[in-house]
Amino acid sequence: MVKRICHGATNCPVARSLDAIGDWWSLLIIRDAFRGRRRFGAFQKSTGAAKNILTTRLRGLVDYGVMEMVPASDGSAYQEYVLTEKGLDLFPVVIALWQWGEKHFFEPGETPPVLRDRRRKKPIPELAVLAADGRRLRHTGTTLMPQF
Amino acid sequence: MVKRICHGATNCPVARSLDAIGDWWSLLIIRDAFRGRRRFGAFQKSTGAAKNILTTRLRGLVDYGVMEMVPASDGSAYQEYVLTEKGLDLFPVVIALWQWGEKHFFEPGETPPVLRDRRRKKPIPELAVLAADGRRLRHTGTTLMPQF
DNA sequence: CAATATGGTTGTATGTTGCAACCAGATTGT
DNA sequence: ACAATCTGGTTGCAACATACAACCATATTG
Numbered sequence A, B: 001m002v003k004r005i006c007h008g009a010t011n012c013p014v015a016r017s018l019d020a021i022g023d024w025w026s027l028l029i030i031r032d033a034f035r036g037r038r039r040f041g042a043f044q045k046s047t048g049a050a051k052n053i054l055t056t057r058l059r060g061l062v063d064y065g066v067m068e069m070v071p072a073s074d075g076s077a078y079q080e081y082v083l084t085e086k087g088l089d090l091f092p093v094v095i096a097l098w099q100w101g102e103k104h105f106f107e108p109g110e111t112p113p114v115l116r117d118r119r120r121k122k123p124i125p126e127l128a129v130l131a132a133d134g135r136r137l138r139h140t141g142t143t144l145m146p147q148f
Numbered sequence C: 001c002a003a004t005a006t007g008g009t010t011g012t013a014t015g016t017t018g019c020a021a022c023c024a025g026a027t028t029g030t
Numbered sequence D: 001a002c003a004a005t006c007t008g009g010t011t012g013c014a015a016c017a018t019a020c021a022a023c024c025a026t027a028t029t030g
Helices: A013-021 A026-033 A040-047 A051-063 A091-104 B011-022 B023-035 B042-048 B051-063 B091-104
Strands: A067-071 A079-083 B067-069 B079-083
Touching: A013 A026, A013 A051, A013 B023, A013 B091, A026 A040, A026 A051, A026 A079, A026 A091, A026 B011, A026 B067, A040 A051, A040 A091, A051 A067, A051 A079, A091 B011, A091 B042, A091 B091, B011 B023, B011 B051, B023 B042, B023 B051, B023 B091, B042 B051
Parallel strands: none
Antiparallel strands: A067 A079, B067 B079
16 A cells, blocks of 8 residues: 555565555544444544545555455445455454454543444454464464464 | 654544554564564664664654563573563554455465464464454444544 | 536645654663 | 674654644535
8 A cells, every 4th residue: 555665575464454544544444334324424533544645545455456446335425435345354463453442542430332243243253373283372472473 | 762742642542543553564563573583683683774763763652652662582681672571562563464465465366374373283364353252343434443 | 507516636835754864772792 | 811703772854644624515404
């Protein structure tokens, strides 16, 4: 999205992901797309981004295949921006960021908005990295992460 | 980290997380911290960031409580940067970004570095958002995400 | 058919980045 | 002991990105 002079051909999946979405505004747009926002104006209001910034970010997300432009669902001549399958796959990323923020950036007095499964009417349990045998995996120095 | 003029007091956990780590370099530093990097010079080499950028990012991460400076583990007079408990809690975020990049940014010919649990010698299964009853949760429009 | 909403584009001032040069203290080699 | 080098930065500057306001064309509403 933002031009990356230094890391064109990195082999690291994290770096490649960040090329597409590793930017404050893009991630905020994606968050709002998961909250049902579809229109340019809606994203502008809910993210607070300036129009030109929003334009470049939406264009970048479309270029990377995270979102796509579709005819407006209300039949008007306008267009909407919706997440592609690739974009929907970012769900765990957004949830992980949500839960981390919820855990670490709210004072005892504050009540963070609760992430809940509306269908089952229960809060969503904390996302966990599991090993192949289903046991919860905790990061322990050299357990993970190849050196590429 | 980067000064956010527009969103000082947002109630959204994702936005609060992004204030601390929603930046290309910071996330790359965190990735490398999970890969065992500890020294300024090591981060410089593995991320490719310029020294001044690295300085500001490391300082920011320390300010936000994601990393901390500790005396060097080899007994020298230098210092090292290590993840705090709060920083270690970013593990799911990094894994989610890793897996998303692995799935969507590698051509059929390319082989992405595999994320594997060294202790059990098996690849790590895909991170999934689970509902309270343990069933896999897929994003379906209005299932999740409160409007704050 | 005038007024307004939508979805942008184009300046311009300011802030952030990337790069190279420089520097002080710690460490190493002799 | 002392010069060379390594480590972990800081500073200056040019290039680039951002925020904000003004403007504009098309679509929609009253």
